[in-house]
Amino acid sequence: MTAPPVAREREITEPVALTGPDGRLNPAAIGFARAPLIDTRGIGRGRFVRSWGRNKRWEYWNVMTPTHIVSLTVSSLDYAAVHEVWIHDRATTRSWGRSVTVLPSREVSLPASLGTGIAIARHADLAATITPAERGTLWRLHAEIADASFDITVRRPPGHELLAVVVPWSSRRFQYTVKDVALPASGVLTLDGIDYDVGQGSWAVLDHGRGRWPYDVSWNWGAGSGTLADGRSLGIQVGGRWTDGTGSTENAVLLDGVLHKISASVVWEYERAAPLRPWRVHGGGLDAVFTPFYDKKSATNLGVVSSRTDQCFGTWSGTFAGDGVVIAFDGIEGFAEDVRNRW
Known part of the structure; x- marks a missing residue:
């Protein structure tokens, strides 16, 4: 099989805006970084009306514990808010979950850039918050659905790097993604009134996305x-x-x-x-x-x-x-x- 192509990627080491004043991709933002250096406040805002419906903003967290798997999504796709809370028991294979799609997008709040505010989802039978603290070195994940809830703390160890990448399809279509892996997690899951520890050997993964998609x-x-x-x-x-x-x-x-x-x-x-x-x-x-x-x-x-x-x-x-x-x-x-x- 032919070896996969190797990209010529530029490492970004200073803060930079994802978009220019016209709403298009800022060429200086293309590359990768080891920290969340990209300012994404231009996504979902401003006068770039022709991009409506293409703006996608989300926070996704996955936590794997020795006994359970947990997922939390808070997102806005311009025309809809899409959220999910899911907990899976690895031994019994039973799952607790709730997915909601709200048309048009409402009852959702997402920070302009990673770590600058709280992500909030509210619906009749789903509530979730993702709260950064201690200058981005700690995250608190809280969610409630019928018969299930969780409070999880995710810590970023000192010196821990992440992968931040700007993917350019064109000047009008592009994505900024942060993938943060191998983050220690702790906390508690409550399932049908019974508490389960999120303890030693629990790991969290973050997918933070801001962009304009095909x-x-x-x-x-x-x-x-x-x-x-x-x-x-x-x-x-x-x-x-x-x-x-x-x-x-x-x-x-x-x-x-x-x-x-x-x-x-x-x-x-x-x-x-x-x-x-x-x-x-x-x-x-x-x-x-x-x-x-x-x-x-x-x-x-x-x-x-x-x-x-x-x-x-x-x-x-x-x-x-x-x-x-x-x-x-x-x-x-x-x-x-x-x-x-x-x-």
Whole structure:
């Protein structure tokens, strides 16, 4: 198989605005960063009327504990607010969840840029808040639905880096994504009145997004968090399809809080019709096998707006050799997904 192409990515080290005064992509923002340096206040605001319906803003958190899986989404797509709270018991495979789509978008508040305010979702039977604290080194996740709630604290260890990437399809269509992996989590889940600890060995992943998207798009995303045999923390972050041809990738390995950027595209090998079979992701020095144990399937069809997702949870194993690092890993918990959106 032909080696995947390697992008020529520029590292951003100073704060910069995502958009210019006309609402179009600021060329100086294209690249990647190890901290949330991009000012995204221009998304969903201003006079760029022709972009209405293309603005997408979201906060997504996933927390994997030894006993449960937790997901929280607060988002606005211009014309709709879309939120989800989901908790899954790994032993019994029972899930508690609520997804809501509010037309038009209302009862939702999202900060202009990452860490500058509280994300809030309110609906008749769903309430959620995502609260940053201590200058972005701590997050509080709170959500309530019928028969289930959680209060989770996520900490960013000192010196912990993240992956922030601006993906340019064109001057009018672009995305700023922050993928923050291998974040220790603690707290409590309450399910049917019974409390469960979010304790040792619990890891959180953040997907923060601000951008203007094409109508029809497909992507792969995978993430993993855990600890190597020598005690160092490991985070895996890989993506595919949606960045093709843009010169940007969202691929990296995080070792003990230090980001090792993978500028090559990675190859995804899996069976879309059988997503619970092993997946392989390789390229740029990474060669990883993902072994799923659960598929969180979802589908929505509202006519012109539709989505289909297979988000599989499981474990990562493999090797990484690059950027002066050579490691082998096994049993790193996380997920891999296949998504198509018409939105």
